[in-house]
Amino acid sequence: MIPPTATPAATRITRPPGALVIEIEGVTKLYKMGAETIHALRGVSLKIHRNEYLAIMGPSGSGKSTLMNMLGCLDTPTAGRYEFNRKNVATMGDDELADIRNREIGFVFQTFNLLPRSDALHNVELPLIYAGLGKSGRLDKARRALENVGLGQRMGHKPNELSGGQRQRVAIARALVNDPSIILADEPTGNLDSKTGEEIMALFEQLYAQGNTIIVVTHEEDIARHARRIVRLRDGLIESDKPVE
Amino acid sequence: MRGRFIFSVLWPACLIVAALTGAAWLVGWLVKADPWLVSLCGGTALASFAAALLFGICDYGWGVFWPELTESLAISAAQVAANKLRSALTALGVIIGIVAVTLMGTAILGIDAGVERSLSGFGDDVLYVSKWPWRNVQDWWNFRNRRDIRIDYVEPVTAAIAERPEGPLKLAVPSVYWSANVIRGEYRVSNVSILGTSSELPYLVKSDMKEGRFFTEVEARGGRNVVVIGYDIADALFPNESPLDKTIRIRSQQYTVVGVAARQGSFLGMFSWDSVVIMPVDAFTRSFPIRWADPTIRVQVDMARLDEAKEELRSIMRRVRGLGPEQKDDFEINSQQVIRDQIDPIKANIAIGGFFITGLALFVGAIGIMNITSVSVKERTKEIGTRKALGARRRTILLQFLIEAVSICVLGGVGGLALAWGLSAAVGALLPSFPLVFSAALVVLGLAISVVTGVLSGFMPALQASKLDPVVALRYE
Numbered sequence: 247m248i249p250p251t252a253t254p255a256a257t258r259i260t261r262p263p264g265a266l267v268i269e270i271e272g273v274t275k276l277y278k279m280g281a282e283t284i285h286a287l288r289g290v291s292l293k294i295h296r297n298e299y300l301a302i303m304g305p306s307g308s309g310k311s312t313l314m315n316m317l318g319c320l321d322t323p324t325a326g327r328y329e330f331n332r333k334n335v336a337t338m339g340d341d342e343l344a345d346i347r348n349r350e351i352g353f354v355f356q357t358f359n360l361l362p363r364s365d366a367l368h369n370v371e372l373p374l375i376y377a378g379l380g381k382s383g384r385l386d387k388a389r390r391a392l393e394n395v396g397l398g399q400r401m402g403h404k405p406n407e408l409s410g411g412q413r414q415r416v417a418i419a420r421a422l423v424n425d426p427s428i429i430l431a432d433e434p435t436g437n438l439d440s441k442t443g444e445e446i447m448a449l450f451e452q453l454y455a456q457g458n459t460i461i462v463v464t465h466e467e468d469i470a471r472h473a474r475r476i477v478r479l480r481d482g483l484i485e486s487d488k489p490v491e
Numbered sequence: 492m493r494g495r496f497i498f499s500v501l502w503p504a505c506l507i508v509a510a511l512t513g514a515a516w517l518v519g520w521l522v523k524a525d526p527w528l529v530s531l532c533g534g535t536a537l538a539s540f541a542a543a544l545l546f547g548i549c550d551y552g553w554g555v556f557w558p559e560l561t562e563s564l565a566i567s568a569a570q571v572a573a574n575k576l577r578s579a580l581t582a583l584g585v586i587i588g589i590v591a592v593t594l595m596g597t598a599i600l601g602i603d604a605g606v607e608r609s610l611s612g613f614g615d616d617v618l619y620v621s622k623w624p625w626r627n628v629q630d631w632w633n634f635r636n637r638r639d640i641r642i643d644y645v646e647p648v649t650a651a652i653a654e655r656p657e658g659p660l661k662l663a664v665p666s667v668y669w670s671a672n673v674i675r676g677e678y679r680v681s682n683v684s685i686l687g688t689s690s691e692l693p694y695l696v697k698s699d700m701k702e703g704r705f706f707t708e709v710e711a712r713g714g715r716n717v718v719v720i721g722y723d724i725a726d727a728l729f730p731n732e733s734p735l736d737k738t739i740r741i742r743s744q745q746y747t748v749v750g751v752a753a754r755q756g757s758f759l760g761m762f763s764w765d766s767v768v769i770m771p772v773d774a775f776t777r778s779f780p781i782r783w784a785d786p787t788i789r790v791q792v793d794m795a796r797l798d799e800a801k802e803e804l805r806s807i808m809r810r811v812r813g814l815g816p817e818q819k820d821d822f823e824i825n826s827q828q829v830i831r832d833q834i835d836p837i838k839a840n841i842a843i844g845g846f847f848i849t850g851l852a853l854f855v856g857a858i859g860i861m862n863i864t865s866v867s868v869k870e871r872t873k874e875i876g877t878r879k880a881l882g883a884r885r886r887t888i889l890l891q892f893l894i895e896a897v898s899i900c901v902l903g904g905v906g907g908l909a910l911a912w913g914l915s916a917a918v919g920a921l922l923p924s925f926p927l928v929f930s931a932a933l934v935v936l937g938l939a940i941s942v943v944t945g946v947l948s949g950f951m952p953a954l955q956a957s958k959l960d961p962v963v964a965l966r967y968e
């Protein structure tokens with residue numbers, strides 16, 4: 247069940263934006279390194295709606311990952327306002343943030359970040375364990391998520407028995423399994439060759455078509471072109487924010 | 492209810508209370524403290540352990556707790572399997588600790604059982620009037636110069652008892668001891684305790700007859716050469732036949748065996764009916780110098796009125812001995828309590844030594860566990876970041892590493908229990924007279940100690956892991 251490798255252009259659909267999911271305003275992030283202060287973000291404002299497919303671009307060190315971690319509730323801004331589903335993140339406790347990451351956000355990392363000793367199925371099951379789902383429901387959903395990314399035959403494989411592309415598919419299935427509001431992928435193709443990268447982007451295209459909201463960080467124009475909207479960062483500021491023609 | 496802050500404080504607090512009261516219970520139980528206090532501690536320990544479980548589950552919510560628990564168990568099993576040597580070495584401290592505590596427990600229980608068994612043979616409710624006190628004395632010359640106790644004191648004491656049937660004294664019986672060889676044909680047993688007494692001894696002692704009977708009053712008064720022999724003596728002299736109505740020789744006299752006492756068992760050379768020959772006093776005097784045979788009057792008393800009994804016996808004896816009001820007692824009233832009092836410090840010493848070794852070993856083990864958990868946290872920093880990104884709460888991470896620490900401790904605990912069981916079985920095989928008692932309570936205790944050690948030693952590194960900033964953890968290389 248390998249997903250279609252047809253050219254994205256042929257199947258490209260664009261859905262109208264839905265409800266507001268993320269709204270940040272004037273967000274800054276400072277890192278103190280001894281006497282020196284690093285401004286990773288200098289005041290970023292952004293609105294992201296359901297059904298959007300967004301690419302964040304920019305040179306190395308421009309603050310892409312910092313912004314992404316902020317959007318994913320892994321990190322908190324030094325200043326500025328962040329509302330997720332119209333709720334102020336700054337007022338949330340640790341457990342509430344964990345629950346948002348668990349239910350509302352699906353992370354995909356450049357380095358896959360799979361648990362090395364667990365097989366694909368268990369890796370995908372993990373967010374459901376944290377969600378407190380029963381065993382049979384968990385296995386059911388995890389299997390369906392793996393089938394959806396074309397890995398129905400590889401469920402019992404450990405990460406080291408899978409190719410890079412397959413590992414990233416497992417990671418994507420894991421991000422999807424809890425039906426999150428939004429999928430955040432930080433350089434998901436950064437550790438893959440260009441052909442495998444294209445396959446992963448085709449998978450994102452399919453997921454977008456299925457109704458998911460996606461944000462991808464990349465510094466490759468080819469990858470960014472798959473999105474419907476591109477936000478460019480430079481030195482911690484938004485340089486441009488345009489839809490893709 | 493899930494995730495309320497109060498619960499996340501309550502369950503560790505309850506666990507600590509459980510650990511402390513549990514330790515108090517153990518100490519109290521071993522040194523035989525006030526039983527009310529001991530059971531209070533034990534009850535508190537159990538209750539707070541249950542409360543800790545309950546609050547812990549409230550804290551998590553059952554639906555989250557159970558899958559996370561099984562997940563954490565699976566992880567720690569994999570961790571232990573992947574680092575066998577490291578885990579085994581770390582568990583060593585716990586193993587030694589558990590071996591020490593269980594062996595100490597077995598020894599103390601064993602001593603208790605042995606002493607009780609030996610003492611119960613005497614009869615619990617008996618006072619012993621003799622020249623020497625049973626406790627150790629420095630000024631022995633003061634006692635040596637006392638007049639001898641004469642066994643015919645039994646008569647005035649018996650008369651006094653008969654005068655006051657409602658009094659605390661019930662029955663007086665004489666006893667004299669000598670050690671001699673007992674011979675029957677080819678067979679011979681050396682250094683047997685020969686006890687001379689009256690036909691009423693069976694009312695005093697808690698020992699049944701295996702076969703035959705005790706000698707009668709008529710036989711006793713006539714000073715007939717009849718004996719009752721202990722189980723081991725019978726076994727040694729009459730390996731394949733009944734000793735009844737057969738004769739044995741002690742010194743130049745022949746004695747007819749009229750009864751064999753039931754088996755009592757012995758303990759570290761303490762007195763046991765199994766290796767005694769009992770005969771009437773008048774038969775005893777024909778062979779042995781009664782003056783040197785530690786003549787003693789055994790008096791059965793009402794245990795509920797022990798102090799009164801002692802006082803009454805004392806005044807009777809003073810009258811019998813013709814002591815003036817200004818003269819000191821020149822006899823001793825002994826009781827088994829003296830023996831128990833001598834055993835207690837031995838037990839206390841074993842307990843102190845055992846606790847010291849246990850504490851030391853567990854301390855070393857705990858540091859090892861703390862270290863291995865820290866290493867495990869370091870090694871898996873990135874994994875912790877990933878888990879947090881996927882929605883693991885702080886306490887989920889805490890639980891995961893706690894379970895890992897506890898698993899290793901319990902593994903060590905089980906190993907230690909197995910080792911201790913093997914050791915006590917070996918000791919039991921080599922020294923059958925030492926009654927080792929390896930009880931289920933010790934197993935529960937050993938496991939509880941392992942769990943508590945695991946929780947206490949794993950807590951700090953697990954807490955650090957749970958507090959890791961997810962971004963920092965994810966960036967960790």
Ligand SMILES: Nc1ncnc2c1ncn2[C@@H]1O[C@H](COP(=O)(O)OP(=O)(O)OP(=O)(O)O)[C@@H](O)[C@H]1O
Nearest residue numbers: 277279284285286305306307308309310311312313
């Ligand atoms: N924990 C940190 N401590 C100090 N400085 C940091 C930290 N994290 C990020 N920075 C700094 O913040 C800036 C933005 O970093 P960020 O990782 O967001 O860049 P990026 O756009 O993702 O770069 P790349 O494309 O190389 O991944 C950089 O200058 C970086 O050095």
Ligand SMILES: [Mg+2]
Nearest residue numbers: 310311312432
């Ligand atoms: Mg980056």
